[in-house]
Amino acid sequence: MSTEQHIKLPEGSIEKTTTTLNMGPTHPATHGVFQNILELDGERIVSAEQTVGYIHRAFEKLAERRPLYQITTLTDRLNYCSSPINNMGWHLTCEKLLGVKTPKRVDYLRIIIMELSRISDHLICNSVVGVDSGAFTGFLYVMQYRELIYEIYEEVCGSRLTTNMGRIGGFERDFTNTAFEKLEKFLAEYPAVLKEFENLFTRNRIFMERTIGAGPISAERALNYGFTGPNLRAAGVDYDVRVHQPYSSYEDFEFDIPVGSTGDCYDRFLVRNNEMWQSLRIIEQAYRKVQEFKGAEATVFHADAPDYYLPEKKDVYTKMEALIYHFKIVMGETEIPSGEVYNAVEGGNGELGFYLISDGGRTPYRLHFRRPCFIYYQAYSELTKGAMLSDAVIVMSSLNLIAGEMDA
Amino acid sequence: MYLNLLAIDLFLLAEKAVLILIVISVSLLVAMYETWGERKVAAFMQDRRGPNRAGPGGLFQPLADGLKLFAKEEIIPTSSNRLLFILGPGLAMLTAMMTSAVVPWSSHFNMFGRHVSMQIADVNIGILYIFGVVSMGVYGVMIGGWASNNKFSLLAAVRGASQIISYELAMGLSIISLLMVTGSLSLRTIVEQQHIGHYYILLQPLGFLIFLVCSFAECNRTPFDLSEADNELNMGFHLEYSSMKLGFYLFSEYVNVFISSAVMATLYFGGFDIPFVNSTWLADHWGQNALAGLQIVSFFVKIVAFIFFFMWVRWTIPRFRYDQLMNLGWKIMIPLALINMVVTGFIVLLHLYGWR
Numbered sequence: 107m108s109t110e111q112h113i114k115l116p117e118g119s120i121e122k123t124t125t126t127l128n129m130g131p132t133h134p135a136t137h138g139v140f141q142n143i144l145e146l147d148g149e150r151i152v153s154a155e156q157t158v159g160y161i162h163r164a165f166e167k168l169a170e171r172r173p174l175y176q177i178t179t180l181t182d183r184l185n186y187c188s189s190p191i192n193n194m195g196w197h198l199t200c201e202k203l204l205g206v207k208t209p210k211r212v213d214y215l216r217i218i219i220m221e222l223s224r225i226s227d228h229l230i231c232n233s234v235v236g237v238d239s240g241a242f243t244g245f246l247y248v249m250q251y252r253e254l255i256y257e258i259y260e261e262v263c264g265s266r267l268t269t270n271m272g273r274i275g276g277f278e279r280d281f282t283n284t285a286f287e288k289l290e291k292f293l294a295e296y297p298a299v300l301k302e303f304e305n306l307f308t309r310n311r312i313f314m315e316r317t318i319g320a321g322p323i324s325a326e327r328a329l330n331y332g333f334t335g336p337n338l339r340a341a342g343v344d345y346d347v348r349v350h351q352p353y354s355s356y357e358d359f360e361f362d363i364p365v366g367s368t369g370d371c372y373d374r375f376l377v378r379n380n381e382m383w384q385s386l387r388i389i390e391q392a393y394r395k396v397q398e399f400k401g402a403e404a405t406v407f408h409a410d411a412p413d414y415y416l417p418e419k420k421d422v423y424t425k426m427e428a429l430i431y432h433f434k435i436v437m438g439e440t441e442i443p444s445g446e447v448y449n450a451v452e453g454g455n456g457e458l459g460f461y462l463i464s465d466g467g468r469t470p471y472r473l474h475f476r477r478p479c480f481i482y483y484q485a486y487s488e489l490t491k492g493a494m495l496s497d498a499v500i501v502m503s504s505l506n507l508i509a510g511e512m513d514a
Numbered sequence: 515m516y517l518n519l520l521a522i523d524l525f526l527l528a529e530k531a532v533l534i535l536i537v538i539s540v541s542l543l544v545a546m547y548e549t550w551g552e553r554k555v556a557a558f559m560q561d562r563r564g565p566n567r568a569g570p571g572g573l574f575q576p577l578a579d580g581l582k583l584f585a586k587e588e589i590i591p592t593s594s595n596r597l598l599f600i601l602g603p604g605l606a607m608l609t610a611m612m613t614s615a616v617v618p619w620s621s622h623f624n625m626f627g628r629h630v631s632m633q634i635a636d637v638n639i640g641i642l643y644i645f646g647v648v649s650m651g652v653y654g655v656m657i658g659g660w661a662s663n664n665k666f667s668l669l670a671a672v673r674g675a676s677q678i679i680s681y682e683l684a685m686g687l688s689i690i691s692l693l694m695v696t697g698s699l700s701l702r703t704i705v706e707q708q709h710i711g712h713y714y715i716l717l718q719p720l721g722f723l724i725f726l727v728c729s730f731a732e733c734n735r736t737p738f739d740l741s742e743a744d745n746e747l748n749m750g751f752h753l754e755y756s757s758m759k760l761g762f763y764l765f766s767e768y769v770n771v772f773i774s775s776a777v778m779a780t781l782y783f784g785g786f787d788i789p790f791v792n793s794t795w796l797a798d799h800w801g802q803n804a805l806a807g808l809q810i811v812s813f814f815v816k817i818v819a820f821i822f823f824f825m826w827v828r829w830t831i832p833r834f835r836y837d838q839l840m841n842l843g844w845k846i847m848i849p850l851a852l853i854n855m856v857v858t859g860f861i862v863l864l865h866l867y868g869w870r
Contacts (some may be wrong), residue, residue: 127665135745149669149836238745240736240833246560312737312832495669496835499746 112370115159124152127495128254131160135238135499142486142498149495154487158480162513169473173273173438174414177473184267184477185511188454190219190259193271195451198353199460200274203447206411211399212276213355214392217405218289218361219262219271220354220451221385222358223459225296226255227454228336228378228385231506235375236307238503239316239496243304254292261285275415276408293390300386300463309384317372321489321501328369332481335456337505340377341369347452358395361388371504391440438468455479455506479511525628533634537614544574548821552768555825583761591663591754598661603762604756606654607799612647616640617776618702620786620809624802632786633702640691640701644777645682646730648732652678654766657736658713660753664721670750673836674741677731680843681738685728687851688721694780705785710792717783720854722782724847727775731843734767736828740836765789775820779813784811799848 130141141157165180171178181192194216201208208216229252233245256266261284263271272278307313323333340346346363348356365379366373397408408415412431421428434440444466449455450459459476482505489505490498517849550565550572557564581807583826590599620632637643657672675794695717708714715722731738752763779785786809787793797805834842 127669134748147675236832240739240743240745241831242599243556243559243829246562250561306830310831312834315838316832316835494835495839496743496746 123147129498130157130272132192135502136509137201137234137503137507138512140483140507140509140512143504144490144498146495148192151490151495151498152491153496154490156483156486158483158512160513161509165357165514166473166475171469173435173440173468174442174470175435176438177470178272179268179270181475182270183510184475184514185227185454185479185508186267187372187508188223189229189267189269190223190271191227191451191453192458193269194220195453195458196243196355196460197272197274199447199449199462200414201411202449203445203462203464204274204411204443205415206409206414208276208354208409209403210355211396211406211407212408213324215281215352216278217356217359217392218389218396219259221259221389222255222289222292224385224454225382226252226454227506228382231454231503232307232375232378233303234503235317235371235500236313239313240497241306241310241313244303248299248303251292251296254295258277258285258292260289261288273408273415275411275453276406280405280407285301289389289393293386293393297386300379300382304334307352308376308379316496316500317375317504318370319368320493320497321504322368322370323485323489327485327488331485333456333485334478334481335452335454336377336381337369337374337456337482339363340366340373342367342371347371347450347457352449353449359388359391371500374504436457440467441468442470450476453478455508455511456482459460466500477511477514479505479507480514483507483512525626528540529628529630530634533632536616536786537619538611541611541614541769541772542765544772544817545765546580547773548768549579549764550576552825552828553820556829559663559826559829570749580761581706586757588757588759589754593663594734594754595661595663598657599754600759602654602658602661602751603759603766604654606651606658606766607762607769608653609647610656610766610773613644613773614768614776616643616701617773617780619813622802623806632810633761634700636700639699640704641699641781642691645686645689649678649682651732651766651770654763655751658755658763659741662751662754664754667751667753668746670743670747670753673747674734674751677734677740677839677843679736680840681728681731681847684724684847684851685732687855688718688728688849689753689781690722691721691851691855692718694855694858694862701780701785703863705780705787709787710790713782713784718782718854718858720850721858722778724783724851725778727847729778730824730827731839733770733774733824734825735771737831738839739828739832739833740839743833771821771824772817775817776813777826778820779816783816786810788812806859 111142124145124147127144127146128141129144129222130136130138136142139160141160143155143157145152145154163183165183169177169180178193181196182189184192229248232246236244259269259271260266262281263269263278323341325341325343328338329343333341334345342365344363344365345352361384364377364384366377405512407442414435416435417428417431422432442464443463445464448459448461450457452458456478457476458478461474461476462470463472467473486501486505489501493501522850553573553575554564565575568574568578590596615634616637616638618633622629622631624630655674656671656676659667659674662668693699695714696707698704704714735742741747742752747753752760755763788796788808789812793805793809796808
């Protein structure tokens, strides 16, 4: 007869005074699917462990079997709050590898779209910080103005969320007049709304108490982790890819880089809000520049890159050369030059990098996405250590952790 | 016959039974339309339409919601404590409904040759009764959260319990200073003292503010909705609830909002008193019944104004963090209430000794 029948508890489980709480993978505050395993002492977080990979879709591997133009759709699904920036970033990378020079008008149109998506990204992030601190109104109130941005996307490329916008060398078609009218409408209506949104939050006593000092990070730690974008700027480092390595003619524009000091949630919120104002400035300048083009230049919307840019449909039906190019591009049979490029754009979340290695052939040999969210998420346990449970939520949303970008 | 021996008036029993029925159904009706109102107010603030499909202006939406809740599958988690799991929402609803017993809804009607009082029970410890019953409300949250056997619910239950207990203290202290002024615990007396605009908000502004903040906390409304914080705790203590048990929790919150509004209007805004109108004059010229009817209307206008305020706040500001909530309660509210109490006591004493 055995006396070993009693329940065996794990070592030390009786003496354990903390509790483990799984925040995620499906939790209203994890915007997407990821898991934080929190060790709680009452409401206080003793330690937090991050888990990624719940929606890993192997984009980098998929990209190895696809011609360049089909990879654009993969980039849509990284940070889906600002997919046009991802699209443009990918096109710029391809152009860098292929040596395609884009006309100025294309650059400016791209900047309009990229800054619009930066606004939509920051708008969602900041209003979600509001939601996660309990103020729901700001979120739904600004939704309809994001809608105006989405209508512009719709007019330019036909879709709203996963845009697959543009082609290597430019846009698939020129902006219509309706698109410009909608842009004007947005530029006229949005500043008042952003002002109202700021009034609702920036000096709100409860919001300030909730966010000031929540999840702070010093500039040094942020740099060590590899922070970029608004989260790094909130910590006080004025690093912005648009200025340090201008792409798509950003050097032609006049704008400021807002910088915070403590790197806490409140600073991140303020930096994002200010960036929206700067984006508005850039869009206005770009729109003016686009209007200034005269003659043939005023209708240019793509570079002359016949190997990669689909010819017009009527040429395909009437001209031999165009038909051949069309066939080669669609079937993905264009050989790409071998080489190695790294190209980064200032994404909605920070430096969105594309590291592309090609050994010739039709597809990349290796493609790596530098996804800023993935890098921010490393710091999560450090940012929430010793904080309250409510802080864990607000830190998550103010870092703008988007599962799509985190997992790729 | 035996009743006669016990000196109980049968008519009084019938009258009170009818009144209880009316008050409870009105509370439920108001709570129902509060859900509609909440959605409409939220929609108004967020530039939306709100419910507008069921009936004109979505007026039948609460009925549809209720029907839906009844029709939903009822899930009791196997790992939960079944008895307590069922008791939780019941307690929450019970305490919410009981509070209305001492609220005077109006002066009396003259019906069937009698004075029909519009108050279920004019007990001379009305305020203490409200406190007693309201503090029972915490058991609904605690028991429900604990019986669910879920870590989120448990955290919410702990949050809810500590929040309600700490804010009840400040609330009680703010009431004490009001009692020094009124000298009575009966709600009817307090209302009658406030006739023709001598509202106690004028004498007790700080006390009213404290009471207001505390009643937000008691009702678990934003900025004090920590126990059901949907982004942190997945709806907190009613996370595991479904069907009408969930409905009971949601409903009891709205009944609480209604009753808190009624109590605030009673204590600080003259209750059923009609502002700027001499009620004795009105009773003489229009009759007592008309006066009582108008007083009910006046009272409900005040209540609706408070309910709107509750919603306005909910859709405007964020919620506190747990430690900030405790700091506010213990380090700000209670000292303020104490200061208010001392100052009030000082002034009341000065008045007693003839200082003008």
